[in-house]
């Protein structure tokens with residue numbers, strides 16, 4: 001591992017283009033994406049005529065683009081236009097955290113954008129297993145058929161906060177290449193942040209997208225990745241290195257990149273670099289938002305869960321999901337997505353009409369319930385002892 005890192009650090013810096021884009025006006029976004037692509041070498045470097053390219057937007061859940069949960073259709077269309085101009089054959093898709101891909105794409109405005117350009121939705125409901133002997137942690141993945149059927153991937157991450165990984169960007173986005181409920185299984189198996197992050201890094205190393213275009217025109221701060229607040233950042237980022245891209249996104253959010261575990265493990269395991277970056281285009285400093293609402297506490301948000309002591313510590317120290325009963329509509333989404341058995345969040349007395357209740361001794365702190373709650377009724381809070389340690 002150390003050797004891989006040393007080799008990477010002897011490489012030329014990873015280029016990340018940062019381009020001003022003040023709003024989702026179609027012409028402006030097409031121009032900004034085009035400028036970003038030129039700054040890192042031109043679209044022809046990445047895609048050849050007639051290649052089957054999968055566009056992979058963030059389609060976490062079906063919400064309108066203005067909520068900043070999903071990649072904006074204007075960014076999707078702009079990238080698609082550049083790729084079509086190069087003669088690529090496009091498909092698109094993602095496996096949402098909740099809901100069917102076609103329904104999420106429709107609500108997020110992505111299917112209308114795709115239909116306008118004649119881009120079909122790829123199959124993200126079924127999958128096949130592939131082996132990955134080079135994986136540091138995971139040697140085998142089950143991936144959506146739509147992923148396996150393409151020649152290359154262009155990823156379109158959205159700049160957002162995340163309770164577990166702090167940032168959901170260019171590495172985390174690929175969790176959606178694992179179809180349906182299998183994602184929950186990974187959460188249950190990779191129950192601490194280090195293992196979960198290494199799994200994401202392995203997954204991205206296997207997929208090797210050719211190009212990343214990040215939608216940071218309007219990002220999400222606060223209680224992301226679903227229930228946060230839209231925050232205009234006025235930028236499009238373009239790169240071939242997902243770790244470098246996420247590190248630049250951290251800089252814009254005034255967040256130490258070493259607090260995002262996929263950055264640290266991404267560099268350690270040879271996916272990319274957060275330390276050896278060349279930014280091109282507009283000045284990154286001009287996009288920095290110092291009061292961007294993101295978890296800046298030091299220390300990991302979860303620890304190793306294996307020993308008894310660790311379990312005790314987990315309950316006293318590690319941030320945990322908490323339900324605001326006044327906001328909760330009793331929809332049951334949190335119960336459905338909780339990946340552990342028996343459930344760590346469940347209705348205890350549904351007839352009485354109460355909200356679900358967490359059983360923290362079972363909870364692995366994957367934060368899927370917080371991620372998927374449609375009412376912003378779940379937040380992640382740090383217990384008092386944890387607050388002292390994480391200061």
Ligand code: SF4
Nearest residue numbers: 328329331332334373
């Ligand atoms: S997902 Fe949110 S609104 Fe639905 S039951 Fe759980 S806490 Fe309540």
Ligand code: SF4
Nearest residue numbers: 338363364366367369
């Ligand atoms: S209760 Fe929430 S955080 Fe805990 S294991 Fe279930 S989904 Fe994950």
